[in-house]
Amino acid sequence: MNDPQQQRDATRGDYLKSLPLYALPHHAISRLTYKLTRIETPWFKNLLIRWFAERYQVDWSEAKSQHPEDYSHFNDFFTRALRDGARPVEGDATxxxxxxxxxxxxxxxxxxxxxxxxxxxxxxxxxxxxxxxxxxxxxxxxxxxxxxxxxxxxxxxxxxxxxxxxxxxxxxxxxxxxxxxxxxxxxxxxxxxxxxxxxxxxxxxxxxxxxxxxxxxxxxxxxxxxxxxxxxxxxxxxxxxxxxxxxxxxxxxxxxxxxxxxxxxxxxxxxxxxxxxxxxxxxxxxxxxxxxxxxxxx
Incomplete structure (x- = not known):
């Protein structure tokens, strides 16, 4: 099921992308992201939501609210609820x-x-x-x-x-x-x-x-x-x-x-x-x- 011999090897590109992360101020960057993703200015949050949804091919049809204007800020969209029935829970109690x-x-x-x-x-x-x-x-x-x-x-x-x-x-x-x-x-x-x-x-x-x-x-x-x-x-x-x-x-x-x-x-x-x-x-x-x-x- 997950034989280590069948796992993908790290490439040179993987290391080139990963090594700079050691020097970054992780928590400072994340606190800035926290603030930016909670800006409620309509034009800013709507533009950010639209860009993100297109960049990452978000499936709007699964969302309970399907328009950028429905969300108070970007994080509200990022943690969006799904429409009823979008994720059925399979099987029984076991x-x-x-x-x-x-x-x-x-x-x-x-x-x-x-x-x-x-x-x-x-x-x-x-x-x-x-x-x-x-x-x-x-x-x-x-x-x-x-x-x-x-x-x-x-x-x-x-x-x-x-x-x-x-x-x-x-x-x-x-x-x-x-x-x-x-x-x-x-x-x-x-x-x-x-x-x-x-x-x-x-x-x-x-x-x-x-x-x-x-x-x-x-x-x-x-x-x-x-x-x-x-x-x-x-x-x-x-x-x-x-x-x-x-x-x-x-x-x-x-x-x-x-x-x-x-x-x-x-x-x-x-x-x-x-x-x-x-x-x-x-x-x-x-x-x-x-x-x-x-x-x-x-």
Whole structure:
């Protein structure tokens, strides 16, 4: 399904595009993007929306509101709602559905604590989840999928299975681009970027949904806490939610990216089987079946 020998090698061009990112002030650039994408001046935001929609071939027919004038600013358009029925949630309660529109970056099994990023690159579950080895232990030898959201995609993130929110972990970091050329060239990319980890209890045990920030991703939001980033903070922050009884149904919105990025899903050992037809670089849609819980999928 994701044999490392079949993964694309990094090219010289990938490195030439990635190396300048190390010197950039990631957070300063992203804060400027935050301000620009919330300008409400009609001529400016309408022009920006039209340019972006044409540049990235946005499918207006899927949107609930289909004209630039319908949006208060660019970010309102970027995080647009879809019309009813645009993303049917497939299967039944045991069906694992894709949390977002995008492309599969990698999918497969976690090797002890190691998660494949790209050919020649991996990171650990422990560092991804903020450095707590006990928290990571629930996912050792489990299953993962990484979904990359491109600029043209729908940018709300939904539940792959029904779950009750246990805790969130904010992990500070840089904001490297998470485009395919950087995943092939920047070591431990997803464990270096700022991110928000949401841990849910599901019928098959623990499920982690990791929303990874990236350059120009000016904010990450959840439906229960609103805007989580910015601001950038110095250390890891853990918030507990068991007492609030926050339960979300399969397919329900759980958060959104204000500009595009990556979602990583983690499950425990033997809890989820991915569809054998899925592979790296394959396009996916929110609500599409990507696996089954409690058994191996075919």
């Amino acid at each position: 069906t694992v559905v894709c949390p977002a529109d995008g492309h599969i970056s990698q999918i497969g099994a976690i090797d002890q604590d190691q998660v494949l990023q790209a050919k020649g690159h991996a990171f650990t579950v422990t560092e991804l989840l903020g450095g707590d080895s006990e928290r990571a232990r629930a996912f050792h030898n489990g299953s993962f999928v990484t979904v990359y959201l491109s600029p043209r995609d729908y940018h709300r993130v939904h539940m792959p299975l029904a779950g009750k929110l246990r805790e969130t972990i904010y992990v500070p970091g840089r904001l490297f681009s998470v485009a395919p050329h950087t995943t092939r060239t920047i070591p431990r990319l997803f464990a270096r970027n700022e991110r928000l980890v949401s841990l849910f209890d599901t019928d098959v045990g623990a499920m982690a949904m990791v929303l990874v920030g990236a350059i120009n991703v000016a904010a990450i939001e959840t439906v229960w806490a609103g805007q989580v980033t910015p601001p950038q903070r110095e250390g890891v922050e853990v918030d507990h939610f068991e007492h609030l009884n926050i339960a979300l149904e399969r397919g329900a919105e759980m958060g959104r990216f204000n500009m595009g990025s990556t979602v990583i899903l983690l499950f425990g050992q033997g809890k989820v089987g991915w569809l054998s037809t899925l592979a790296a670089e394959q396009p996916v849609k929110m609500g599409q079946q990507i696996g089954s819980s409690g058994l191996s999928a075919e």
